[in-house]
């Protein structure tokens with residue numbers, strides 16, 4: 738699980754959400770050397786059995802740095818990833834972070850997202866405006882989930898099947914809304930790997946962040 742790629746600007750509070758480009762490159766090289774390949778969420782759902790040496794790479798929010806910094810590396814190493822987009826903020830910035838003191842950061846625009854998809858990469862839903870869904874009324878939460886999916890489908894002309902909860906915030910009702918909206922999977926920010934019995938609407942992830950020794954931790958968590 739990744740957020741922003743590159744160096745954080747001065748004064749940035751959530752430095753851990755940034756992964757230096759060189760470290761992403763190193764991680765991808767290490768995955769590849771260790772014989773790992775990327776998988777689509779589709780593969781995960783349909784496999785029914787644990788997938789050996791396969792990993793789903795996810796980027797939340799759709800920062801322009803993912804297009805600029807990560808896409809060439811993914812291409813170069815032959816990896817597949819999914820970026821979870823905030824449907825009402827395409828070509829805009831992370832205003833949901835700015836209100837809590839974070840620096841404004843550019844999000845991918847429509848052309849960049851088209852290029853991302855043309856390169857064989859996937860897109861998924863991350864609501865309309867990046868609220869904490871558990872703090873909304875049920876009808877507001879449902880609108881964020883359903884309309885966010887529809888807006889991406891209308892914009893990009895493809896089915897949007899995978900979702901990521903903003904801030905990782907979910908509860909049983911929100912989980913059911915996501916399933917009822919027609920999504921096929923949803924990612925939390927709870928740490929861990931997903932075995933065969935995993936709820937596809939409560940998938941665990943591992944944050945790939947600083948410091949570099951996290952790499953060893955990542956490998957240590959993975960089934961061989």
Ligand SMILES: [Zn+2]
Pocket residue numbers: 797798863867902903904
């Ligand atoms: Zn997010």
